[in-house]
Amino acid sequence: QVQLVESGGGLVQAGGSLRLSCAASGRTFSSYTMGWFRQAPGKEREFVAAISRSGGSTYYADSVKGRFTISRDNAKNTVYLQMNSLKPEDTAVYYCAADQRTTGQAMGVMGASYWGQGTQVTVSS
Secondary structure, eight states: OOOEEEEOOEEEETTOOEEEEEEEOSSOGGGSEEEEEEEOTTSOOEEEEEEOTTSOOEEEOTTTTTTEEEEEETTTTEEEEEEOSOOGGGOEEEEEEEESSOOHHHHHHHOOSEEOOOEEEEEEO
16 A cells, blocks of 8 residues: 655646655555546546656646656655646646556556545646
């Protein structure tokens, strides 16, 4: 089992940047595919990005491709989401996710077994 704690959310103007972090507990972080999802008010949770166990492969939703970058540091048990060129429609609660059996490519469809508590990102116009 893994516990996930997100940080780095906040209020930013459109066009600005934020970096989210997700710290994971345990000694087997490198065995988990990691991802980020988000949920805007009144909408369903949606996939944002995922990264393979080694960090060698990344996957993105079309809506964030070219603007967001997911990365991980297995030595620090941490996954990051660098968000650039933010838009008001990026406003949502962002959740970190982890799964040992799902690939990065599949996480957008299959979801994940473990979730963080979420961090709010608000982009003002």
